Amino acid sequence: MQIDETAVEQDSGLMPLLAAAELQDHLMTVNNDLERLQRLLDDTGETLSSHFFGASSLIDQLLSRASSDQDKDALQQVMLHLAGAVTALQFHDMSTQLINHTSQRLRNCSDQLARDAFGDDEDGAAVVETAPLRPNPVTQDEMDAGSIELF
Numbered sequence: 001m002q003i004d005e006t007a008v009e010q011d012s013g014l015m016p017l018l019a020a021a022e023l024q025d026h027l028m029t030v031n032n033d034l035e036r037l038q039r040l041l042d043d044t045g046e047t048l049s050s051h052f053f054g055a056s057s058l059i060d061q062l063l064s065r066a067s068s069d070q071d072k073d074a075l076q077q078v079m080l081h082l083a084g085a086v087t088a089l090q091f092h093d094m095s096t097q098l099i100n101h102t103s104q105r106l107r108n109c110s111d112q113l114a115r116d117a118f119g120d121d122e123d124g125a126a127v128v129e130t131a132p133l134r135p136n137p138v139t140q141d142e143m144d145a146g147s148i149e150l151f
Contacts, residue, residue, distance in 0.1 A: 015117060017118070034102060034103045041092055045092035045096075052082060052085060052086065055082055059078055059082070063075045097137040101138075
């Protein structure tokens, strides 16, 4: 009598090795996508910061040389618009925290799955990256304009 391994694994409550390997691959693919997103956000954040500080510096120079009250008022309005743009830079910080948190959770799930499904190898015990202690690093879920403190 031949025993079907899949049936035995299902009866014992264990996940078949092939399904565990596929799930681990999917978790790692999602983690890699998050890392690419992190790099894109970092590049965008650096570009936004650079342009913001460049524009702010030029406006400060123009403001000091402005001859009419109308010009000064217009430049101050531009500065207010730039200050509002910093909210986008704060989005970068929140996004980065969420991506890092999610990536750590995915890595932990993948490591646990590998350890439980495949066990230890010839190099020793499987290492499982620690999961984040907090359920969510960022509690804010929207961005509002308000007082902004520059970096």
